[in-house]
Amino acid sequence: xxxxxxxxxxxxxxxxxxxxxxxxxxxxxxxxxxxxxxxxxxxxxxxxxxxxxxxxxxxxxxxxxxxxxxxxxxxxxxxxxxxxxxxxxxxxxxxxxxxxxxxxxxxxxxxxxxxxxxxxxxxxxxxxxxxxxxxxxxxxxxxxxxxxxxxxxxxxxxxxxxxxxxxxxxxxxxxxxxxxxxxxxxxxxxxxxxxxxxxxxxxxxxxxxxxxxxxxxxxxxxxxxxxxxxxxxxxxxxxxxxxxxxxxxxxxxxxxxxxxxxxxxxxxxxxxxxxxxxxx
Numbered sequence: 432x433x434x435x436x437x438x439x440x441x442x443x444x445x446x447x448x449x450x451x452x453x454x455x456x457x458x459x460x461x462x463x464x465x466x467x468x469x470x471x472x473x474x475x476x477x478x479x480x481x482x483x484x485x486x487x488x489x490x491x492x493x494x495x496x497x498x499x500x501x502x503x504x505x506x507x508x509x510x511x512x513x514x515x516x517x518x519x520x521x522x523x524x525x526x527x528x529x530x531x532x533x534x535x536x537x538x539x540x541x542x543x544x545x546x547x548x549x550x551x552x553x554x555x556x557x558x559x560x561x562x563x564x565x566x567x568x569x570x571x572x573x574x575x576x577x578x579x580x581x582x583x584x585x586x587x588x589x590x591x592x593x594x595x596x597x598x599x600x601x602x603x604x605x606x607x608x609x610x611x612x613x614x615x616x617x618x619x620x621x622x623x624x625x626x627x628x629x630x631x632x633x634x635x636x637x638x639x640x641x642x643x644x645x646x647x648x649x650x651x652x653x654x655x656x657x658x659x660x661x662x663x664x665x666x667x668x669x670x671x672x673x674x675x676x677x678x679x680x681x682x683x684x685x686x687x688x689x690x691x692x693x694x695x696x697x698x699x700x701x702x703x704x705x706x707x708x709x710x711x
Contacts, residue, residue, distance in 0.1 A: 436464040438525070438531040439538040440555065441516050443469075443497040446540030450570040453705055454538035455512055456506040459567075460609045463535060465505065465514040469498035472528045477586050526556035536707070541569040541699055552691070552699045560691060562651045566709040567698060568681075584612035587679040587704075590643070591619055591668035591694050594711035596685030600647070603683040604654040606707070610680060613658040618643040619671035621661070632665065669693040673701040680704060687711040 439454035451467060458465040458554035502514040519526040531537040539556050552560075552569065560567045581662055588603040607614045620639055623631045640663050664671040672694060676682040682698060686708045698706050 435446055436466045436534045437538060438466045438468060438527070438534045440468050440470070440527045440540075440559070441498050442523075442540075442555075444540065445571075447497075448501065450540040451501050451505060453568070453570045455509055455514075457536070457538070457609075459509040459512045461510075461535070463501070465512055466517060466530060466534070467505075467514060468490045468517045468527055468530050469496055471496070471518050471520060474645060489577045490637060496501060500560050507578065517687055525557045527555070527559055528563055530567055531563065536566045536568055537563055537585070538568045541571050541680065541706075552696065557691060560686065560695070560708045566598075566707050568705050568707045570705045571699075573705060584610050586610065586612050586614050586677045587672075587676045587682045588614060588616045589619070589668070589672040589684040589694065589698070590617060590683060591653060591672070591677065591684075596709065597686070598651045598711055599683055599685035599709040601652050602707060602709045604650055606655055606681050606683065607657045608654060612680060615660045615662060615675065615679065616643065616673040617662045617664060617672060619666055619668040619675075621667070622665040635665060636663050639665075669697040673698050676702055676704065678704075680709055683707045683709060685709050685711045 437454050437458040439451045441451050455465055470583060475658055496516065496518055498516045498518065504517050506512050506514050511694060517530050519530065527539070537559055539559055541556055556567075556569050560569070586603055586607040588600065603614060603616075606612070623635050640661065643661050643663060647659065647661065651657070662675065664675065672682070672684070676698065682702060682704055683696065684695060684706065686692075686695065687710070695706070696706055
């Protein structure tokens with residue numbers, strides 16, 4: 432199994448189609464294999480002999496499978512894209528994780544065909560984020576396209592205080608590079624304790640700005656081609672980051688622990704752009 436791949440989980444829903452379209456664009460940008468995973472309860476047919484075919488084409492064909500139709504359409508839209516279809520049996524989350532174990536990223540719809548419309552993230556997406564060892568990108572129903580409103584391409588890196596997770600910072604810079612986008616690094620932290628005047632607020636912002644600049648300096652030197660906007664906000668991260676992530680192509684946050692925190696859930700509830708959750 433090829434390690435350098437963008438893996439996308441599809442379930443036959445419109446949301447799955449949205450996730451697959453985003454994953455195909457990302458794989459094409461990065462020159463990676465697109466692996467389309469459709470978890471099925473049906474046994475797979477016996478594989479047919481592989482012909483001398485265009486390596487960008489799907490083989491073996493499985494015309495009955497939604498993933499096959501999706502992959503065929505995406506390779507037509509992206510002529511240089513290489514795609515493969517995997518149809519495992521079993522539970523959705525373990526199956527997706529098994530095929531994304533060493534991948535560059537796993538892409539899923541923020542919600543699938545089931546679940547409540549009021550929930551910001553479905554059970555499969557939540558399970559993938561909480562258990563994956565690779566970055567997981569959650570795609571909303573209608574992801575924003577910066578080309579529509581003609582704003583400059585932007586990747587937002589959300590930092591909620593504390594030590595910056597190196598894996599999330601690197602993922603955000605790489606995403607900016609492959610898009611030719613600028614990076615908006617948002618450091619959200621609590622305001623001063625107790626009553627505080629303008630001088631105390633300004634001093635706190637200046638202190639946090641020094642911390643942010645110090646942490647980002649080696650990354651800015653490594654990715655010198657990326658324009659970086661550093662932004663300190665004295666506000667709870669769960670409130671500040673969704674506001675700062677408006678009109679962005681991708682929001683990147685780090686994740687530690689066994690469950691999704693309020694920052695990620697708030698982003699998923701309010702964001703119109705895909706959210707990449709990177710394990711720390």
